[in-house]
Amino acid sequence: MRWLRRNLVVILGLGTLAYLILPNVVVTVFSFNNPTGRFNYAWQEFSLDAWKDPCGVADLCGSLSLSLQIAVWATIGATVLGTAIAFALVRYRFRARGAVNSLIFLPMAMPEIVMAASLLALFLNMGIQLGFWTILIAHIMFCLSFVVAAVKARVLSMDPRLEEAARDLYAGPVQTFVRVTLPIAAPGIAAGALLSFALSFDDFIITNFNSGNTVTFPMFVWGSAQRGTPVQINVIGTAMFVIAVLVVLAGQMVGNRRKNAQPK
Amino acid sequence: MTATVAPPEAEAATEPPVHRPSVRKRLVPYWLLLPGILWLLVFFVLPMVYQASTSVQTGSLEEGFKVTWHFQTYWDAFTEYYPQFLRSLLYAGTATVLCLLLGYPLAYLIAFKAGRWRNLLLVLVIAPFFTSFLIRTLAWKTILADGGPVVEVLNALHVLDVTSWLGMTEGERVLATPLAVVCGLTYNFLPFMILPLYTSLERIDTRLHEAAGDLYARPSTTFRKVTFPLSMPGVVSGTLLTFIPASGDYVNAELLGSTDTRMIGNVIQSQYLRILDYPTAAALSFILMAIVLIMVTIYIRRAGTEDLV
Numbered sequence: 001m002r003w004l005r006r007n008l009v010v011i012l013g014l015g016t017l018a019y020l021i022l023p024n025v026v027v028t029v030f031s032f033n034n035p036t037g038r039f040n041y042a043w044q045e046f047s048l049d050a051w052k053d054p055c056g057v058a059d060l061c062g063s064l065s066l067s068l069q070i071a072v073w074a075t076i077g078a079t080v081l082g083t084a085i086a087f088a089l090v091r092y093r094f095r096a097r098g099a100v101n102s103l104i105f106l107p108m109a110m111p112e113i114v115m116a117a118s119l120l121a122l123f124l125n126m127g128i129q130l131g132f133w134t135i136l137i138a139h140i141m142f143c144l145s146f147v148v149a150a151v152k153a154r155v156l157s158m159d160p161r162l163e164e165a166a167r168d169l170y171a172g173p174v175q176t177f178v179r180v181t182l183p184i185a186a187p188g189i190a191a192g193a194l195l196s197f198a199l200s201f202d203d204f205i206i207t208n209f210n211s212g213n214t215v216t217f218p219m220f221v222w223g224s225a226q227r228g229t230p231v232q233i234n235v236i237g238t239a240m241f242v243i244a245v246l247v248v249l250a251g252q253m254v255g256n257r258r259k260n261a262q263p264k
Numbered sequence: 265m266t267a268t269v270a271p272p273e274a275e276a277a278t279e280p281p282v283h284r285p286s287v288r289k290r291l292v293p294y295w296l297l298l299p300g301i302l303w304l305l306v307f308f309v310l311p312m313v314y315q316a317s318t319s320v321q322t323g324s325l326e327e328g329f330k331v332t333w334h335f336q337t338y339w340d341a342f343t344e345y346y347p348q349f350l351r352s353l354l355y356a357g358t359a360t361v362l363c364l365l366l367g368y369p370l371a372y373l374i375a376f377k378a379g380r381w382r383n384l385l386l387v388l389v390i391a392p393f394f395t396s397f398l399i400r401t402l403a404w405k406t407i408l409a410d411g412g413p414v415v416e417v418l419n420a421l422h423v424l425d426v427t428s429w430l431g432m433t434e435g436e437r438v439l440a441t442p443l444a445v446v447c448g449l450t451y452n453f454l455p456f457m458i459l460p461l462y463t464s465l466e467r468i469d470t471r472l473h474e475a476a477g478d479l480y481a482r483p484s485t486t487f488r489k490v491t492f493p494l495s496m497p498g499v500v501s502g503t504l505l506t507f508i509p510a511s512g513d514y515v516n517a518e519l520l521g522s523t524d525t526r527m528i529g530n531v532i533q534s535q536y537l538r539i540l541d542y543p544t545a546a547a548l549s550f551i552l553m554a555i556v557l558i559m560v561t562i563y564i565r566r567a568g569t570e571d572l573v
Contacts, residue, residue, distance in 0.1 A: 013373030111512025244394030
């Protein structure tokens with residue numbers, strides 16, 4: 001009993017972790033299934049067919065590459081716009097600073113469906129054709145705030161004396177920015193970009209409203225929930241999970257090495 | 265890049281030409297802000313205005329919609345769909361409480377007890393983000409399937425008797441019941457609770473725990489009087505990050521629920537994309553926004569962390 005009490009937090013925590021990971025385990029296991037019928041919800045028998053031919057379903061890989069393209073452009077757009085805003089907010093005192101701060105905060109404090117619906121209202125009223133561009137516009141819009149938040153946090157914790165020192169050593173404003181400011185802000189910018197990519201790639205609600213007939217990967221999965229889910233979806237899901245874990249672990253290793261290389 | 269106090273633009277324009285470089289310098293923040301803020305004004309604020317105008321229009325898809333200041337739409341929409349509003353708040357609220365109860369021990373574990381496993385555990389919390397959440401939500405269909413191991417165990421433990429009595433399940437099934445929807449919501453938004461909790465717990469100086477121990481506080485007292493109050497910023501932002509998106513969600517109710525578990529998001533979605541009754545849909549989404557903003561404001565006031573924004 002005393003053992004249980006002492007390790008209660010560990011047991012409960014690992015329980016939650018199991019709850020979080022369980023669907024990923026199921027997705028992985030069912031990527032090796034050979035289902036009968038249109039739906040892949042019950043285990044039938046082991047098969048490698050889907051892994052051998054992940055693009056074997058019509059439109060699946062097309063939607064995947066479309067989602068990747070949108071995520072890349074949305075990430076670039078949101079990161080550039082958001083980083084500029086973050087620098088302006090942290091480094092300058094100007095009028096309307098409070099208003100800008102609230103404008104940045106609002107998209108994060110609003111149910112996604114409200115933004116999705118209002119964008120649709122705009123596009124309908126303006127008679128704009130729904131598709132690639134409307135999705136991209138929407139994704140940049142909702143990723144922007146997250147980039148600002150990530151970069152702001154990093155720049156806020158940065159010592160302004162480093163830039164003063166650079167200027168004292170006769171570095172010009174551009175040189176100071178490129179050689180001192182940017183490298184220090186880089187982890188924040190990278191975090192914002194990574195978050196944008198993940199949010200854009202996985203977004204369903206806003207895309208559902210503003211995609212018209214264009215099918216992104218989440219839209220494909222949504223449709224398949226009604227028409228029948230091919231095993232290939234589980235293959236892609238598993239691959240994404242594995243790649244993500246590897247990328248994050250690799251990133252951490254690089255980060256650790258840098259930290260160790262720095263003089264204490 | 266000095267942090268000087270920038271005067272308003274109008275004043276800057278009348279400055280003598282000798283100070284030209286400094287005028288240009290003062291305009292720097294505005295140039296930095298311009299593109300991003302313009303983007304938000306055109307694609308976030310303007311759409312809200314359009315939606316507001318849509319909500320007071322009448323007409324039909326064939327004949328076109330006209331602004332007639334028909335505020336009756338709001339009242340009609342609310343009276344017709346208040347069960348879905350209530351259900352959304354109830355499901356989202358329950359999911360938020362469950363997220364807090366489930367997420368706190370894990371965040372605590374990662375922050376204080378994980379040691380060298382800390383990074384791995386964090387990766388395991390974040391990694392599911394990268395597998396499409398729709399795929400993971402569909403996986404719950406398999407997990408909660410009728411006659412599956414989870415349902416069997418819950419049934420054997422008489423959990424389903426209790427939840428059926430509470431109206432959360434029906435008979436021996438979990439799928440297509442409120443329990444399944446709440447389970448999906450809790451699952452989907454759990455990382456949004458864990459990460460802010462972890463961030464605020466990690467900032468706590470562990471010497472405070474030792475100090476509390478030195479003053480003869482029992483571990484539970486230490487938690488109640490030291491740890492939990494210091495983690496309040498995390499609790500507040502975690503609950504907001506969970507509750508707000510959950511209240512507008514329609515994916516979980518659609519994939520894991522039935523027609524009896526429709527949330528307000530499902531109604532807005534079908535009004536906009538299937539029934540094409542734009543005024544009602546716009547009114548519904550504004551009512552949802554108003555309810556959420558009011559609840560969030562009250563909550564932030566009560567929780568006393570107004571520096572959150």
